[in-house]
Amino acid sequence: MTITVALVGNGGIGTQDHQSSMYGPAFERHPLFSLVDDPAAAQVLSIAVPLAERGAAIADAVRAGKHVLADKPLAATLAEAVEIERLAAEHGVVVVPAHHQRFNAALRSATAAVRAGRVGLPWNVQCDFVVAGGDPAPTGELVNFGLYPVDVVRALLGLEVRRVHATGSPDLVTLLLDHDHGVTSTIVCGRVPALRDLPPGGLAVHRYRISGSHGVLAVDARKPALQVRTTESNGLVWTGPGTVDALLDVLAAGIASGAGRAAIGPHDAVRAQRVIEAAQRSMETGQPVETGE
Amino acid sequence: MDRIGIVLVGAGFIADAHSGAIDADPRAELIGIVDAAPGRAAAFARKQGGIRHALDLDTALSWPGVDAVILCTPNDTHAPIGLAVAAAGKHLLVEKPLATTVADAQRLARAFEAAGTVLVAAHTHRFYDYGVAVKQTIDSGAIGRPKLVRLAILGGWIWPDWSAWVGDPDRSGGHALHNGVHLLDLATWWLGQEPTAIYARGRKQTAAELRIYDYLEMVVTYADGATAVCEMSRAHRPGSLAQRELLVAGTEGIVEQGWDGESSLVFGEAGTATLPAAGGNGFAKQLGAWLDAIGGAPPQMPVADAVRAVVLGVAVEESIATGRPVAVTA
Ligand SMILES: NC(=O)c1ccc[n+]([C@@H]2O[C@H](COP(=O)([O-])OP(=O)(O)OC[C@H]3O[C@@H](n4cnc5c(N)ncnc54)[C@H](O)[C@@H]3O)[C@@H](O)[C@H]2O)c1
Numbered sequence: 326m327t328i329t330v331a332l333v334g335n336g337g338i339g340t341q342d343h344q345s346s347m348y349g350p351a352f353e354r355h356p357l358f359s360l361v362d363d364p365a366a367a368q369v370l371s372i373a374v375p376l377a378e379r380g381a382a383i384a385d386a387v388r389a390g391k392h393v394l395a396d397k398p399l400a401a402t403l404a405e406a407v408e409i410e411r412l413a414a415e416h417g418v419v420v421v422p423a424h425h426q427r428f429n430a431a432l433r434s435a436t437a438a439v440r441a442g443r444v445g446l447p448w449n450v451q452c453d454f455v456v457a458g459g460d461p462a463p464t465g466e467l468v469n470f471g472l473y474p475v476d477v478v479r480a481l482l483g484l485e486v487r488r489v490h491a492t493g494s495p496d497l498v499t500l501l502l503d504h505d506h507g508v509t510s511t512i513v514c515g516r517v518p519a520l521r522d523l524p525p526g527g528l529a530v531h532r533y534r535i536s537g538s539h540g541v542l543a544v545d546a547r548k549p550a551l552q553v554r555t556t557e558s559n560g561l562v563w564t565g566p567g568t569v570d571a572l573l574d575v576l577a578a579g580i581a582s583g584a585g586r587a588a589i590g591p592h593d594a595v596r597a598q599r600v601i602e603a604a605q606r607s608m609e610t611g612q613p614v615e616t617g618e
Numbered sequence: 619m620d621r622i623g624i625v626l627v628g629a630g631f632i633a634d635a636h637s638g639a640i641d642a643d644p645r646a647e648l649i650g651i652v653d654a655a656p657g658r659a660a661a662f663a664r665k666q667g668g669i670r671h672a673l674d675l676d677t678a679l680s681w682p683g684v685d686a687v688i689l690c691t692p693n694d695t696h697a698p699i700g701l702a703v704a705a706a707g708k709h710l711l712v713e714k715p716l717a718t719t720v721a722d723a724q725r726l727a728r729a730f731e732a733a734g735t736v737l738v739a740a741h742t743h744r745f746y747d748y749g750v751a752v753k754q755t756i757d758s759g760a761i762g763r764p765k766l767v768r769l770a771i772l773g774g775w776i777w778p779d780w781s782a783w784v785g786d787p788d789r790s791g792g793h794a795l796h797n798g799v800h801l802l803d804l805a806t807w808w809l810g811q812e813p814t815a816i817y818a819r820g821r822k823q824t825a826a827e828l829r830i831y832d833y834l835e836m837v838v839t840y841a842d843g844a845t846a847v848c849e850m851s852r853a854h855r856p857g858s859l860a861q862r863e864l865l866v867a868g869t870e871g872i873v874e875q876g877w878d879g880e881s882s883l884v885f886g887e888a889g890t891a892t893l894p895a896a897g898g899n900g901f902a903k904q905l906g907a908w909l910d911a912i913g914g915a916p917p918q919m920p921v922a923d924a925v926r927a928v929v930l931g932v933a934v935e936e937s938i939a940t941g942r943p944v945a946v947t948a
Contacts (some may be wrong), residue, residue, distance in 0.1 A: 351656050447736060448823060449833070451849070453768065453865060455872070490817055492837060493845045497765050499815060499837060511835065511847060513766060519869050529872060530865065534770075535832075538823070540855050541772075543877065587810070611815070611943060 327359040327582055330394075331367035333382065334374030338469050340460045343396050344373040348423070357577040368392060369576070376464070379581025380405030383420065387412045392419040392580055394573075398472055398601075399594035405599050412592035417585035421576045422594040424476040426454075426531075428547070428571035435533065435544045436481050445539025450478050450510040452533045455497075459526025464494025466515045471507040472597035474512045475500070477546075479596060481535060482569060486507055486596070490613040491604040500604050501613075520559045621647040622709075622909060623683035627638045627675060627699060628663035628690035632713060636688050637666060639905040646909060650865045652678045654691075669864035675699060686736075688911065689713060692783045693790050697722035700737075704729035709736040712909045715799045715931060716924040718791030723928040727921045738917055739924035741803045745903040748875060752866060753808055762870030763842075767805045769864045770849040771797075774857020775824045775832065785830055793830040793850065794818070794934035802836060802930040803923060808866065811840035813930060813946050823853035830919040831930050837932045839943075858889040878920040 330352050335342045352358045361367050370386045372379065373396035380400030384392050387409065395440045399422040400406045413420040426432070439447055454474040462469035479485065484504035493499045497515030504510065520529055531546040552559035572589075579587025596618070603614040624640055626633055629651050640648045648671030653659035663671035672678045675687075679702075682887060686709035689699055697717045710730065716739040717723040730737035743749045756764050783789040790796040816838055820831030833853035838846040854861070861877040881892035883942045904919075911917040933944040 369719055404729065445855070448821065449835075451770070455867060457872075492815075492817065492839050493766065494843055497845075498767070499845050499847055501819065501835075501837060503674070503819075509821075509835070511837075513768060513847065513865075516865075517872055518762075520871065530874065534863075536851075536854055538855065541859070613817075 327357055327558065328369055329361045329367045330358050330369040330371055330379040331361050331364040332605060333364055333370050333372045333386075336375035337373055337396055338376050338462045342373070343423070344371065345574050347569050348373060348394060348396070351567070351573055354585065355573045355577070358377075358573065362389050368416060368580070369394060372396065376401045376465055378500070380409065382407050382413055386418050387418055387420065390416060390418060392576070393421070394576055395420060395594075396466070397423045397470075397594075399591060399600060400598070403595065403598045403602055404529050406595045410423060410595050412437070413585070413591050414493070419576065419579040419585060419587050420591045421572065421579065421587050421589055422591065423572060424472065424589055424593060424597070425568040426473040427477045427480040428575065428590070429546050430549055430565050431546050431570070432477055432481070432533070435535065435542055439535055439537075440483065443540065444535055444537025444542050447482055447535050447537045448508055449534060449536045450512065452478060452512045452513045452531045454512065455525060455528065455530040456516045457523045457529035459516070461516055464542040467491075467495045467498045467601060469600050471498065471500070471512075471514050471604065472594075474514050475502075475597045475600045476593060477533070478502065478510045481533065482508060482591065485618040486600045486616050487618055488613050488615050489600055491605040491606050495608070498604065498608070500600070502600065523557055528606060542618045621645060622685045622912060623649045624686050624688055625650050625652060625684050626680045626690065627652040627678070629658045630690060632690045632821060633662065635901040636690060636711075636905070639713050639901040640778070642899070642901075642902050643905055643909065645865060646905065647683070648851055649684050650678055658946055660816055674716065675702055679708070685709060686711070693718050693796060694788065697726060699861050700726045701729050704733045704735065704737075707733055707735060708765050709908070709912050711738050711740060711905070713740045714742075714790060715739070715795045715928050716925075717789070718795055720925070720929055720932055723925045727925055730921065735804035736908065736911045736917065737921050737924075738911060738919050739921075739927070740904060741801050741919050741924065741927065742900045742904055743799060744807060744919060745900040745907070746881065747864070747897045747900075748864070752864065752873060756808055756810075756868070757864065761866065761868030761873055764809055764866050764868045765844050766865070766867040767808055767844070767846040767848075768866075769805055769846070770851070771799050771801060771862050772849065772851040772854045773860040774854055775852050777852070785828065787829050790830065791931065793820070793832065793834055793852075794836065795928065795931040796830070796835055797850050798834050798848070798929040798934055799931045801850055802838065802934070803927040805838065805848055806930070807923065809840055809844050809846065811842050811844055812835045813838045813926070815839040815840050815943045815945050816930060816933040816937050817943040818934040818937040831938065834934065836930075838930065856889055858891045860892055
């Protein structure tokens with residue numbers, strides 16, 4: 326028995342259509358899901374409506390007892406995200422925000438290695454998440470994809486963010502995060518112009534350095550990949566499953582568990598949104614901002 | 619033309635790099651060596667084929683043929699010894715930091731200005747191959763206007779024990795002034811912008827009892843909105859694995875050099891280590907630029923930049939102490 330999915334919406338921030346470019350094809354090729362046309366007949370709704378309408382659309386789906394795969398960010402405001410978290414718990418449905426970068430194969434094994442003490446007690450993470458080309462987000466890239474590296478750092482450390490200082494511009498921002506136990510992390514996140522041999526909107530730099538009391542873990546999250554060079558081009562070719570495929574595995578497992586929860590849920594979106602909003606306040610005031618976590 | 623006669627002051631760790639540079643430059647001659655610790659100057663002099671040696675600068679300044687001084691003593695001695703060099707009308711190449719306080723840095727700048735002699739601080743990374751190559755790439759316009767610099771110089775603990783002056787903030791000025799200034803100056807030089815604010819975080823990783831931060835993260839904001847994230851570490855494990863990483867993002871492209879960008883890796887029984895490429899001698903180029911400036915050329919490391927590096931280093935320590943960004947004006 327496969328899980329039925331209906332695709333709802335083809336919008337996002339600016340010109341984005343992640344439904345057609347990412348979620349639709351991933352559901353189509355995933356063995357545990359089958360697409361249906363009628364949302365009313367589907368168990369799962371894949372919701373990618375424009376950001377301004379997204380929170381309400383997801384809340385309606387949850388109230389109707391549907392599981393949800395939600396384009397990122399889950400909602401335009403923290404208040405909406407918190408409400409979705411509450412509703413999902415009340416209705417016992419699985420809501421998976423598309424924070425798919427944490428399911429990158431290299432980052433999954435990195436997270437496991439940190440948890441297993443391979444670098445000792447981690448004390449700092451440095452991350453660069455730099456996209457090249459594609460359409461700039463009218464909201465600024467902090468709102469558009471800042472949550473990806475924030476979510477990855479939370480997953481790597483298993484520690485919430487207490488304080489945020491941000492500098493730069495919304496298109497290329499530096500986030501300085503403080504966690505418990507004196508642990509710090511730094512995220513450079515943004516968009517640079519299109520670069521040769523990179524697909525538009527592709528990641529030019531995506532890396533993490535986790536420093537611990539007993540070692541360092543350096544992760545190039547553009548891999549696992551092959552370096553392919555031809556007379557025409559020079560580029561990396563992914564090996565293994567993509568991050569969205571892995572996200573759908575998590576969604577399927579969450580639904581199958583019957584517990585109304587998956588390995589990632591609305592609380593992760595709430596946590597990320599708190600950091601992004603604190604970063605926005607920090608950019609406005611020039612001062613560090615507490616997240617209230 | 620007569621060779622420029624140089625006295626080295628401080629026969630410690632870094633002195634050999636300077637004497638090696640002098641040996642390699644036909645325009646310079648090492649006249650003698652000064653060190654306050656009995657025996658050190660004499661031993662250094664013997665190694666150099668029997669040059670003059672002394673326990674104090676005054677004696678050395680009276681030797682015939684002395685035009686200039688290279689100062690490689692602990693950081694807190696740079697100001698008093700440097701002022702004596704200015705008063706004697708000699709040129710000075712002073713190890714970084716120029717001084718451990720902004721007031722002393724400015725005092726030195728004024729003294730050499732008044733004496734009409736050349737003062738240069740040894741921000742050697744400006745003369746390393748990578749430092750030059752990044753600067754040339756940015757200045758060529760290839761990546762447009764630079765908006766972000768990331769520079770990390772990471773290593774393990776290198777200072778011997780609790781007696782090391784580097785671990786004493788009164789003597790070294792703290793790690794931001796001791797090593798942090800290298801990165802603060804380099805990133806600022808690459809960007810060609812004026813810094814406006816610093817936000818820094820520090821950590822005492824090797825031991826809680828340290829009096830300096832062995833890990834520093836120094837984030838500089840510039841007048842045009844650019845950002846530099848500079849990490850200076852003696853806290854990383856394993857201590858055998860020295861790493862340097864850099865990324866510059868501009869409006870038209872990026873420049874990157876990862877930890878494997880210049881070095882080979884040795885996978886040995888004793889652990890894994892990077893093996894830096896041979897390449898140019900930064901100390902020789904630095905000496906050459908100072909000699910050029912003595913000859914009348916514009917300095918490649920202007921005094922104002924050395925003062926600014928001290929301003930930034932002091933701001934780093936203040937930001938760590940307060941947990942807040944610190945406004946800077948050079
Ligand atoms: N440019 C670089 O890359 C670089 C690298 C290392 C050190 N340095 C700088 O070089 C300087 C020296 O560092 P080091 O590692 O060689 O130190 P060191 O401790 O190895 O040597 C310092 C020497 O100065 C002598 N000394 C101390 N006080 C003196 C005084 N008042 N008069 C005469 N001699 C005195 C000491 O006896 C010792 O021999 C410092 O300013 C340091 O910041 C620069």
